[in-house]
């Protein structure tokens with residue numbers, strides 16, 4: 001790339017927009033891609049919707065090339081932040097503070113509509129002179145995708161805006177469920193190629209070659225302007241061009257509505273944070289959280305967080321989607337972030353339709369988890385506890401030395 005010429009899409013820095021609903025596996029994909037060779041020049045912009053940003057700590061990548069946009073959802077409030085982040089990256093690269101930029105990946109929040117993000121890249125004067133949108137890649141989790149398409153207009157928007165559809169977490173779904181989702185996606189967006197992904201291991205060329213605008217001058221033929229208005233301008237009235245027909249879902253984008261008007265999230269979705277004690281008993285937390293998922297899981301779109309376990313200086317990252325808990329992952333170190341200076345973890349909840357009393361119930365259960373021993377005894381009889389995979393994690397029990405092998409805990413007398 002020649003830094004002095006920006007006249008042609010092929011000479012501008014390509015930007016991939018990575019979208020997908022909460023918990024679809026975007027960060028996992030990103031982490032996999034960032035570990036591939038030749039990614040030094042790739043910068044990542046991470047947008048989080050929850051009150052405390054976690055994702056950017058979970059991607060193993062140079063922090064200089066990583067920007068967190070945490071002041072709101074990209075598609076609603078943070079357009080200025082996004083432009084500012086593109087400017088900062090460009091200037092850092094021009095000064096030689098970071099490797100020459102070869103690509104930017106924007107990970108949108110799970111609630112975001114990717115279209116305004118694409119429009120910012122296409123329309124904002126500074127950004128469009130230096131960057132070009134190289135495609136939208138959407139992740140849809142095989143176990144939850146069909147239900148999310150029905151319930152959340154955000155998922156639908158992400159799917160129809162995509163150039164590539166990654167059906168993620170295929171290891172967690174039956175082949176008939178995967179096939180049903182693939183057919184639904186094919187009906188919604190027949191132009192987008194589909195890729196089945198297990199454990200986030202999607203080939204890097206799904207990012208590098210999505211190519212909405214890969215060929216110079218190809219942009220007017222691209223599907224995105226056709227679906228969302230030929231002008232494709234942020235907040236402008238959609239054109240009278242034929243719109244894509246999405247009958248039963250009632251995608252709230254109609255002729256004559258503006259993108260700004262129609263950019264609404266599912267009603268009553270809210271985020272809150274529960275701080276955790278630095279030496280919280282792990283098994284006690286696992287049992288408390290398992291019960292929370294059993295009782296409130298249908299209202300919990302997403303839970304993620306970091307857990308500190310006293311003597312361990314490496315926190316555990318935990319994730320849940322609805323009533324499913326994923327195996328925790330031990331991070332290499334605590335994030336270099338003043339909010340975690342005390343080695344106290346926190347859980348970020350994104351919930352839909354959870355009332356104040358239910359939120360309070362969750363807070364109280366997490367404030368007073370049972371002791372490790374009590375939790376292990378109780379959980380032994382609960383075969384369907386959603387957090388069983390957490391309890392198989394090897395950690396020292398609080399106030400006692402022990403060895404753990406798979407789900408057996410051996411406590412010396």
Ligand SMILES: Nc1nc2c(ncn2[C@@H]2O[C@H](COP(=O)(O)OP(=O)(O)OP(=O)(O)O)[C@@H](O)[C@H]2O)c(=O)[nH]1
Nearest residue numbers: 022023024025026027028110169198199200319326
């Ligand atoms: N078994 C399995 N687990 C996966 C796969 N992809 C992601 N996960 C797990 O699913 C959980 C959510 O994945 P993330 O990558 O954090 O999802 P996300 O889309 O970034 O979530 P948000 O940031 O909330 O939007 C994590 O516990 C991942 O380890 C997969 O292919 N297989």
